[in-house]
Amino acid sequence: MEPLLVVEHLTKIYQRGEILALDDVSFTVNRGEFLVLIGLSGSGKSTLLRCINRLIEPTSGRIIFDGIDVTKASPRELRLIRRRMAMIFQNFNLVRRSLVMTNVLAGRLGYANPWLSALQKFPRSDIEMAMANLKRVGIPEQAYKRADELSGGQQQRVGIARALMQKPDLLMADEPVSALDPATSNSVMQYIELMNKEDGVTVITSLHFLSLARRYGTRILALKDGKIVFEGLPAEIDEAKFKEIYGEEAEEVEIR
């Protein structure tokens, strides 16, 4: 079976300050994988994720998603690709003043009737789906609260529900738990794992803690200064590899 995502020689140079954020990155992601990106802050993890759905325009290289060249897609094609790859964010990126329900339904915008949804009208099936997804992440009772009334962990679960609305083939998570406390982190990670195992959604997530990466990842990709420095199974990261990725002074911290 062909891989879901192929990234070839991806390079990103930020014009301001001429920073080389990604340096000739190539890898493939197979269907059903749980790929974890690790690396220090500024190593290019977030840039890589945002290049895949072109929230950031890559400087050069190719991204093939399910046989379609993302880098060559027209604005319309890009929208159709984007609705198949959901994303969740470090700072949740919810519209804080809007209702939880509205935030979740926003995940449906790629599919929705442009005129009705402009008036904030969604089909009954979408609303039922939103409610079902909120139930799935365990916060159905929060549906009609404002998003900023929720705790951090609950907000990220709204983010997951929004991603579920897209019925995606790929979920990209940019440091989904680094703004959360350890206990909440694990529960959020479990919802992501559930998406991966039950719905068969392929996951690419960046994570700060290696212990989380080891526990959830089926494969690990380590970035350093925009280059891939390690690619392999979680078990393969030993002391030496760890020092290579995070630098000599680093020490592994356990999170449960």
Added chain:
Amino acid sequence: MDEKYYAGFMTSKPDWMKGLKFIRRRILAFTTDFVFLAYTWTIFSFIVNMLAYQTKSFVILPWWVMLIATVEIAGLWESFGISVGMRLLGVQVSGGEEKPMLRLGRRFLRFILWNISGIPLFGLIFATDQGKRALHDRLSGLSVVKAEPATSRRRYTESWALASFGIVLSTIIAAALFTKVDMRAFFTGAPKTGRIWAALLTPDWSVFLKGFRYLITTIFTACLATAFAIVFAAPLSFLAARNLTHGIIGRIVYTIVRATMSIIRSIEPIIWGIIFIVWVKVGAFPGVLALFVHSVADLTKLYSERLESIDPGPVEAIRATGARTAHVILYGIVPQIINPYLSFTIYRWDINVRMATVIGLIGVPVIGQLLYQYTQLYKFHMVGMMMLLILATVWSLDYLSARLRARLK
């Protein structure tokens, strides 16, 4: 390193004219000093003339003498100390690592050479950011460097502070002389106003209904102007927000909208009123138009500043779902700005009611007109009535607007 993302169509300020920065700084510093000194001279001359000869004249020496003297003093100042211009633009003349602020001989040499190479600006051509120095700097062995926090401060390096204090003080003295401040009259003339106070405090209720009718026109004028202004200002604000305009066309539109709005805003509503009285005809309508035009400009500025400070996160998230640009705006941007927009609008409406009162002066039939007429006729009991009405309106609006805006926080 903390990464900063711009959510796609939100772009940031470009770095224009990077290379010429340093030369530009020095020219600007000199220009600032020149203007500063020329102003000081003029004000000083005025004070001397006024106090010594009671004449309102700005010159004590022939103008060309003053011009040359100003240039030379600016040159001396820049060579020996840190002038106001240098301070503002963050440059200083340095004599090297160990004695940055000393070397008086060299500084004097620099000043002499500066007259040869600096004034005709030829010397500056050789000066670029690093290493290359202007002719007069090179020959005197000094260099102009970016100002650093001084380790050992000397009085003459802080001459800019003394000069700034001097200019503020002399401006105040000159202004007092100019406006003929008369403290004796201020402290002795108060009893003469007693009759007016008495009249104002016993308002004439016979004109209450007339005043009330005018008051209603005033409030309606403000409402209409505000309502129309929202319709124009809300879309315009998107074009006037730096983070939403990108590309060359976007940048041009942004600049045009911003510039136009700031010009319109700088023209007082009362001037707009005069224009529109000629344009349409006398009545309340030109008042509506005057306030409308001014409100559009003001609201566009307030709205767009709010747009510039939105959180790009949700915008990015909505884009990532595959939504259309229109939906990105409706779902990602609008919820973030709707309450601040309403709050600004109420605030502006509040201002419009006050301004609607003022434009009565030019013949718009609002309550200000009655106020003005009765004052001219010395009918201070009626003026008192009008003031009471205005006071009640402004007070209740203040209260209402504050309450409404508190709800929108």
